[in-house]
Amino acid sequence: MKKLLLGLSIATIATSSAFAETYHPECFVPAPGTSIIEKSAKEGPYKIAFVNGFAGNDWRIAAIQASKAWAARPENAANIEKFTVVSVGNDSSAQIAAIDNFIAAGYDAITFIAVNPTAFEPVIRRAERAGTVLVPFDNVLDSDKIVQINESQFALGKLKAQTVMDELGGTAKKILMVNGLPGNATDRDRRLGMMSVLEKVDGLDIVEVVGNWDTGTSQKVVADALATHGQFDAVVSQHGSAGTINALQAANHPIVPMGVDGENGVRMLMADLKIPGVSAAQAPAMSAVALEAAVSLLQGHSLPQTVYLPIPQVKSKNLQAGVNYFPDLPKSFNTGTGFPSCFKPFSPQELLGQSIDNT
Template sequence: MASVKFITRLLGAASIAALTWGAHADTYKPECFSPAKDNQKTIQYDAKKGPYKIALVNGYVGNDWRITAIQSAKAWGARPDNAKQLSEFKVISVGNDSAAQIAAIDNYIAAGYDAIVINAVNPTAFDAVVKRAQRAGVVLVTFDNVLDSDKIVQVNEDQFDLGRMKAQAVVDGIKAAKGDVKGQVLEISGLPGNSVDRDNHEGMHSVLDQYKDLKVVQVVGNWDAGTAEKGTADAIATNGNFDGVMVQEGAIGALHAMQAAKHPVVPIGVDAGNGTRQLAVEGKYPGITAAQAPAMSALALEAAVVLLNGKALPQKVFLPIPNKNNADLVSGKDYFPDLPPNFYTTTGYPQCFPVFTPQELLGQDAQNAE
């Protein structure tokens, strides 16, 4: 398909050199930065000489996934090949406050940073700061909780498909056990207002809503094990036993609550935390553990450097979803009994760069690095 290019010159800075409509234009390392099915553009900036000043501005940091994402970002910055490309590298978390996150981004723009990577508090409040970054010639990349914007590169997994995958495993397990899909299932959602929570939920319901005899009980889990544990315990106390359970993140808490309530073993569609996978194996829970890999933060930083080097990327990147059937999980490969339960087992994307070792990640903390 022929592409149409247009040039946008921005005031006094390295500008976006071209936005190419159509998903088939040549882009950097497509085996890693694969275009989403609905991707419509590539984004490319004028090359800028390094070393670079780069910041990662995270929002919420109150769960194991976010902690590992920050550790992954710092581990990426510590690798010698990356460190030599950086003159300054800052990592901060601002809490679940879009105004605070926008203020932090503006501060880095004003300080002359070359690129800023964002895990957004919400998908809709950032249009003005995106325009300010463009005027200043600052590369923005968003990951995980992305923005509803086609102006910057998004690095993510297909969140809709992640939810669909978990729900399908639960539905398949119920059908195998009962011969039909009926009863009630528990859905532990994430942090309200985020794009990931929204898209995971919609993906789950693309499957669940097909079955009129299936009741769905939904509780908010905030992607947090403690919140998921309390929500699961309360849901069991109120509704009785469930025929299947789906959790966006924090499933170790849900499984602990099920064990404490002596809940029967049922199909689960859950995250890939180390403790979650151990409990899934020990309890012989059918279903799937599927991951939104925290190392996505490192891929977003990698994308920022790629763009600063003048190479093109799809505007909407979807990384592959790490997943495995619970019956196929292998100790020492898919989960690690000698590591903490809150260690996240999916530590990278091998088609992009060497995955992080547990030692690389555990050698970093989740504190702000300003």
């Protein structure tokens, strides 16, 4: 396989045989049509930062805890001189400024959850000139110049919508769609995945609300939707689904098929209320996979430019206490604790023992 190694230049090779030679292919699975990126190896240990944006929900808290749990494992700590976590809110300029500060401070790699998908081309160029590896995950960028870690957000949205339509036998009159944080690529792509199924249903009225991936916000906007629109045949929710279920219960809404997230409390409610449908998650432990990718690139390994991790999911009929949900753990605990194809999943104790503060 021919590779280009010009300082931190990008090697792009798009043949299927090439991907067999990328590093740890059982973990870093290429998205369809993606290329390969490789950097020149740099001697460690490394200074690495995680620049989170929005920090106002349990998923982001879990992502921070997973990143710290990964950095604390001895096999990873040996490669890290310094690991820093900051959360900067929903302002893309603040996030870019934080990334620039870490570049100027000589950090070797920076992972981040992008506030929006389009504003980062200049900072990508600055990072490349400085020799800093950037690895966004979850909310990724509209860019093919850096390695990005994600699940297929389109597939995640499609899975939820297809599951509820299968439960309904393919027909419905009115469905509620609880979307995420506006302006993010993740919200956009999940919605497109849901719409790819729902827009094909004849005569379907789709009511959309903005839940911001937050339990409290979702509960409020769903309550308002129920007061305005009455009953729904099914619900698809990106995240914050416990709030969605609570609003339905408070309104004495009949049990209907739902496509929901993977928080522990959501699965507890699905099991207790016998809600048909699927719990499918964007696992916050992908923050750790992004760190694994950053170190791999710094060590000179080649990776797919866009990595698609498997979607953790369970149908409601297959929910089992102590197996895929945990009644003794906090409701906010996210059941997406890791990706076995990448490294040993974190135990609840590993995750819950980590602080959520900036470090």
